[in-house]
Amino acid sequence: MEQAANTQNTSLLPDNTLIGLATLTVADLTKQVEFYTTIIGCNILARTEQSVILGAGKTPLIILTQDPEAFPRPLPTTGLYHIAIRVPTRANLGYMLQHFIDTGYPLGGASDHLVSEALYLSDPEGNGLEIYRDRPRATWPRSNEGGVQMGSEHLDANGILAAGRSEQLDWHGLPEGTDIGHMHLQIAELNQAETFYCTILGFSLMQRWHGALFVSAGGYHHHLGLNTWQSRGASPAPAHATGLRLFTLTVPDEQALAQLEERLRAAQTAFTRNGTGITVSDPWKNTIIVTAQPLVDSQELQKIISSSF
Numbered sequence: 526m527e528q529a530a531n532t533q534n535t536s537l538l539p540d541n542t543l544i545g546l547a548t549l550t551v552a553d554l555t556k557q558v559e560f561y562t563t564i565i566g567c568n569i570l571a572r573t574e575q576s577v578i579l580g581a582g583k584t585p586l587i588i589l590t591q592d593p594e595a596f597p598r599p600l601p602t603t604g605l606y607h608i609a610i611r612v613p614t615r616a617n618l619g620y621m622l623q624h625f626i627d628t629g630y631p632l633g634g635a636s637d638h639l640v641s642e643a644l645y646l647s648d649p650e651g652n653g654l655e656i657y658r659d660r661p662r663a664t665w666p667r668s669n670e671g672g673v674q675m676g677s678e679h680l681d682a683n684g685i686l687a688a689g690r691s692e693q694l695d696w697h698g699l700p701e702g703t704d705i706g707h708m709h710l711q712i713a714e715l716n717q718a719e720t721f722y723c724t725i726l727g728f729s730l731m732q733r734w735h736g737a738l739f740v741s742a743g744g745y746h747h748h749l750g751l752n753t754w755q756s757r758g759a760s761p762a763p764a765h766a767t768g769l770r771l772f773t774l775t776v777p778d779e780q781a782l783a784q785l786e787e788r789l790r791a792a793q794t795a796f797t798r799n800g801t802g803i804t805v806s807d808p809w810k811n812t813i814i815v816t817a818q819p820l821v822d823s824q825e826l827q828k829i830i831s832s833s834f
Contacts, residue, residue, distance in 0.1 A: 536728060538727040549590070549767070551650055553591075582702075599763070603756050603810070605709075608709075609656075609709060613703065620696070635682060639674065640673060643680070651768075675747075711754075712753060712807070713758050727784075731747055771812035
């Protein structure tokens, strides 16, 4: 595989910055809820006639909102590449893989990324998903410059299944401690993406592959993947297309929010600031809500859903 150029800049975001949750516009809410509960193993935290909040334990991960005018996202357009759901252990990943085998749900791929092990699939409306577990950070390979070195190697599926069997895990859905480890987006231009996500939002550029950037805070391998593999020069998805509606980013305190607001003003980037946090869109209309605490209150989440069109 092509080696990545390793470029680690100082992050302007605090080390404990995290991805929060993702929201999707869907055409068939019933079918999508069935997939995310029975195949992925989410539990329902709250629901209305048009929206369902899904999570692991009490942690919200994905919000599905039905749009009566929704139609399949046309390609090539910018938008979601995949939502990456991170499970706590290798045994948990083996438990998930065995469940996919038992249900017969097709996987789109699987890879050993050196820092993590990952399974790939898509939901019934074509939204990409990654289910992965991180290796311990101390074992992540490093480049000569000291940056994290990722790759894409053959996955040891038998070893992963054996790890699941060793703990005799029965299927009860996503385990406690599951979260969204990263988001991966399709964007149209890399330099513009680096300016927005690194210079303005404040992530550090961790790796650059041909056609892709990987950025993070706190030395994580990546909180965001940004690629042009199928979307170079593409336009944003039109209104009412199915797919990514927004995702959230959690910073540790109000000071981090204030510093982000200063960078946005200095760059003359449009945003809104309210009681929830800062809402901003990248150059391709991928919307991000940055908050100073995780969004877990169902009523607050419903407000976000209703106002995000």
